Amino acid sequence: MSQTIHFDSDGRTLVGTLFLPEDHQDGRRHPALVMLAPMGGYKEHAPYHYAPKFAQHGYAVLAFDYSFYGESQGEPRTLEDPFAKLEDIRNAVTFLTLRQEVDAERIGLWGVCAGGGYAFHAAIGDRRVKAVGTASAMIDLAGMVTGGHGGDWRALMAAAGAARTAYARGEKAQVVPFLPPIGDDGPWRNARSFYTDPERNRVQGWKDQNVIWSYDKLVHWNPNEYVHMVAPTPILLCAGRDAETVQQSLTAHERGGDNTELFLLDGALHFDLYDQDRYTDPVVTRAAEFFARNL
Template sequence: MSQKIHFDSDGRTLVGELFLPEDHRGGQRHPALVMLAPMGGYKEHAPFHYAPKFAKHGYAVLAFDYSFYGESEGEPRTLEDPFAKLEDIRSAVTFLTLRQEVETDRIGLWGVCAGGGYAFNAAIGDRRVKAVGTASAMVDLAAMVTGGHGGDWRALMAAAGAARTAYARGEEAQVVPFLPPAGDDGPWRNARTFYTDPERNTVPGWKDQNVIWSYDKLIHWNPNEYVHLVAPTPILLCASKDAETVQQSLTAHERGGDNTDLFLLDGAMHFDLYDQDRFTDPVVERAAEFFAKHLQPDAE
């Protein structure tokens, strides 16, 4: 069962769905999880896939659209602002602490792709979060930018600055493609497989674009540099040994040390952990064990 919800984040109204266990009864309280979508993603991209699965394990689960995306407010549209997303996550946690269905001292985060890095960072500053889980974590977005996603990064920074000035003058926000060009062999090479398949990308209004000055924000974003600061809040990293981005999870595990658990599958690519049951089901089973252990009021 689920219900549409709204909450405020830095003056913007965000829209989401709150999923509850099917056997929920009035007066019951449940441990809770916040689902965090990938970069460029809406609540329908991975969060809506995982939310019912976690609800079956007894969790209240919040999936929502970040600022500038989907049904949530924020202009310009499709601005990928990891710093605004941090505030959105904190606001989502606050929302859950006010819900009568939630055990407010048992809240965790579940992040997919870039949502994993957003989860790391949010957990550093928000100790209401008792545990963090990730799937196909794409943490180092700075390396993505400097590695050529979007073109030569220095030229991209110059273009972003010019676009900011033009927008301030009243022009339309300049956008660039979100998906890599056909034939790209980088870590996002299978993005088209997911986003161009209407059975997987179920958002009719989804656009292949990001506001260009998203990139002068992303150039500053690599939570793997300070993942060790998440401790003592525990982290579970779920990835596939065969995924294009597995090194991101391995690096987080190395730098997070004893504070992190690593769960590796075989055979999946990065985007398979968004919505393919044969891979996400074992991930959820492992994550449910992790959260059951660590979502405790006095977890250290």
């Protein structure tokens, strides 16, 4: 069972869906999970795939659109602002603590791709979060920017600053493509297999774009530098052994110390853990057991 919900985040109304176990009864409180979408993603991109699966394991699950995306408020649209997303996550946790269906002492985060990095950072400062799980974590967004995603990063910073000035003058927000160029062999090379397939990307009207000054924010974002600070909150890192981004999870596991667990799946690539049942089903089984121990 599910219901549309709304909550406030720094003056913006965010829209989401709360999934409950089918056997939910009035007066019963469940452990809860907040689903965190990938960079550039809506609640339909991975969160809607995972949420019903976790609900079947007895969790109340919240999937929502971040500020500037989907049904949620925020201008300009498609601004990828990790710092605003951090507040969105904290406000989502607050929303759950006030719900009668939720045990406020048993709340965890589940992040996919960049949502994994957002989850780490949120858990450092919000000790209401009792456990963090990730799938295909893309944590070092600063490294993504300085590594050439979007072109020469210093030139990109200059362009972002100029675009901010133009926007302040009343011009439209300048956007750049979200997807890498065809033929790119970097860690996002399989992105098109997900976002351009209507059977996988089910968001009508999804746009291949980010506001250009997203990048002068992302260049500051590498939670792997701080992952050790999540302790003692436990972390589960799930990734494809053959994924383009698997090193991100391996690094987080190394830096996170004894409170981290690592689950690698043979044959899985980065985007396989968004929505491919043959990989996500064993991930959810492992994650449900992890959350059962730690929430």
